[in-house]
Amino acid sequence: MAAISRSRRPLALAAAVAVALGAGALAVTSASAAEAPLKDYELTWGIKQSYRSYVTGMAAGSFTPSDGATQAADNGAFTFVGGSGTYDSDTHAVRLGFAGGLKVASKLHGFELTLSDVKFDSGAAEITADVTSGGTTRDDVPLADVTVTRTMTDMETKLTKEAATVLGSASYEGAAGDPLTVVQKTPPTQSPSPSASPSTSTSPEPTTSTSPKPTGSASSTASPSASQTASPSASASETGSAAKGDIADGTLGWGVKQSFRTYVVDGPAKGRITASGGATQATGNGVFTFTEADGSYDTDADTLKAAFKGAVNFKGHEANGTYGLDLTLSGLAVELDGGSGELTADVESLGKTTDDVVLAHLTAATSDLKAKDDVLTLDDVTAELTKAGAQAFGGFYTEGAALDPVDLSVALSDDAQLPDGEADSGNGSGTGGSGGTGTASGTTGGTGTTGSTTGGVTGALASTGSDVPTGALGAAAAVTVAAGAGVVIAVRRRRQA
Template sequence: MPANARPIALASAVATAAALGAAALALPALAAEKAPAAAAPAPTLELKDGTLDWGFKESFRKYLLSPVAHGRITVADGAKQAPDNGVFTFVDGTGTYDTGTHATANAFKGSVHFTGHDGALDITMSDVKLATKGSAAPTGEITADVVAKKMDGTVDSKNDIAIAALDMTGVRPGQGTGGAMVFKDIPAKLTKAGADAFAGFYKEGDALDPATLTVKAVTPPPSPDPTPTPTATTPSPTPSATTKPTTTPSTTQAPGKVLNGRLTWGVKESWRTYVDNTCGGDITPAGGATRNGQVYDFGFGRAELDQAARTADAGFVGSVLFECAAHGINWTVSDVRVKATGTSGRLVVDVTTLKGTKNDVTFADLDLSGADYNAMDGVVTLKNVPAKLTKDGAAQFAGPNGEEFYPPGTVIDPVTVALTLDEDAELPTTSGGSSSGGSTGGSATGGAAGGGTAGGSVGGGSVGGSGALASTGSEVPAGALLAASGAIAATGAGFVLVVRRRAAQV
């Protein structure tokens, strides 16, 4: 029967999902109305290029090829068998990841035909799937369609039989080629249905070969650069009889509707450097966020702006998954909001790690003393607003016992916010270069800020599970900033590839 993948649990991530999940994928933006909208259903992320390495049971394979059974094992439909009567690899896995329940499911191509005793034993296993329950329980299962010859010679065909029960406790993600997430040696036991399907050769609860699952998140295509619109030379209209000069419009308008916007931010340069370079991981923007040089642009959700009062309240869509499976990093920032009042403000975000999601974290204090609320060409741009970690923001990078690796007050990347007030206004082009400061002058750039030191060996905490890592000697928080390599199902976030929620009204 055709594969019917259901959502599958794996924390990138996904990602990244990344990602995590990555990666993470497009979500509807909030309407600009003031009234809060109803909560949107949690998005489902696609998985691709999956493989399942599983041999069913080694003793069964050996028995079939022994002089007693005189049997054969034949793989088909894309499945492969390792040399020397090894395990099987089921290929071309596709599936989904439910970001609400953290449950996952993958379906694979390939079949295995077991024969023995001159045809008296004849079993074919195909349409193999693996699913986990995510937050519900640290368990999963392998199902398959099984066609088997009974003792009386009749053929029994059953679909989606739960052959193996999986124990996800203690299973930690590793990193495969091309950013793949690898869940190696998942313990498996025979179910009652599986025992019946294999003619009672083994009893329920018998240990089967461990399973190894490898998957990737589907990465959304990058947003193309907009095609520049040439400015045509418009001939001057025929002068009217009125000679009264036109009044120059004010750059400061009464409170009105914000039509579009963008937030440019890189989180923290040293964090990006550690994940992307030192750790060899991946950083995946998704769901309305896009890469802009070294930093990221978050799409418009909704905003309120009062230029005269120098206040702004804006929410942006998109997520960025920081993922390095080899070190258990799976850290996603999403639902980014800016609340500005006069010369100060707050950066509020949601942060998702292997331990779950913390919503509405006041992540950074913003210094708006140099911000310009006047509109230019219909756009208000708060450029390179300096940002420093709050106590709650620093806690998102804390170790298992509350160790500080980025203390409160640490300078992070500056934030640039652009909001359009006119229908014909265009968002300014931003450049995502690096910057070690947070000045508010110059062009609209989303720079990266330095500052702060950290090091030492660490375990898991808000961002991490167990495992020690040596200090890098820079401000990068060694392994302390790493997302947990904790148990997949025990955290209920298994493959948090990219978990994000839509921008909420604040």
């Protein structure tokens, strides 16, 4: 396997057990035998879920695996096969290169690239790949930093600056990528012995057939499942809060969908995002925070109804002062019952408003609502796009697509202190990659015009140029309910809090 070009960073975690080849035992007995061969490994990584949604959604593009690589169903993660390489018993680094390629292409948005020769290096704690685009190939481009774990399954990844360039958006730099798993396709004949520690010797003792499994100090070996067992909904005990009553205040953190924000600011829309009315946006074209909640709660019945102040406007595809995309979400409300519920909003598109559109089905990690210090907190509530929400985005995202998760905190008394940073997690300013610099009013802006857009607005949809279809320009226009338009949107009357 070709040597990885980047200089090695310190090991995230060291490997503590010996290495096996097939069914035969391998003994590492001297410094000259420090590097032992590995084979039959697979690497599974989805790059980033929102990027996959963008490619197959807004960009109307495709992923094409080749040479043994595969993609999971429903636009899932990619698996590269035939992994071979070495295990270094001195440094405990696992280095593997994988067969298979992945072509990513969109005629609509004008890009085509291929990833090949994917490599994983536990010592450098990174994923690299050769990237071919525009007839030029760059070798060993670092795509993600990896938090290496003992089992090498579901390892956290963080996209690099180089990955942001490859994927076409500065907003991806430093963003969390999909989890990474590296496993041996054919299990060894004997179970590995995970008890050895690199702190006890510089190389593992001779042993029978086992698989290399990075390990480390007690402070760094806690499994992801252990760290995630705590309920995100405030699992602490009750602190004397009334079982039910009115909400005194609260905040809602929600980014709508990261790929949509990228499309508006950094993508073909060349537009801007403006938060107003008490809502703010985090820097770097980040998520939105809506404030001043009111509503009601019942912790015995595990129900919550909360409405929030603030609005966010997405505007883009400007031509001669007219915008083909002009979408405003306001009046956001959340209703939960036993851990599930819905998120609604008033949707204004190109000057026409539809109230109480059910944008997302919500699922919390727990059905049990418990208050701590008179505050109910729910983090990372799963948001799944509804049929009405899919129509609101012009069909770019299909029903059931994952939206950004929802973070919710509500105060049950006037004296309750909301978590620091909730109400102002974003100062209303920020940069949007190539979109320019936001302003104190809460605008993340673009360059204003796009050469691929011609004409003005006809009815609810914009006229288009040859390379941007009506659907792309009217990313939110389909939400408009007009007589004879044939657009049916599921709405509900907002229930009073």
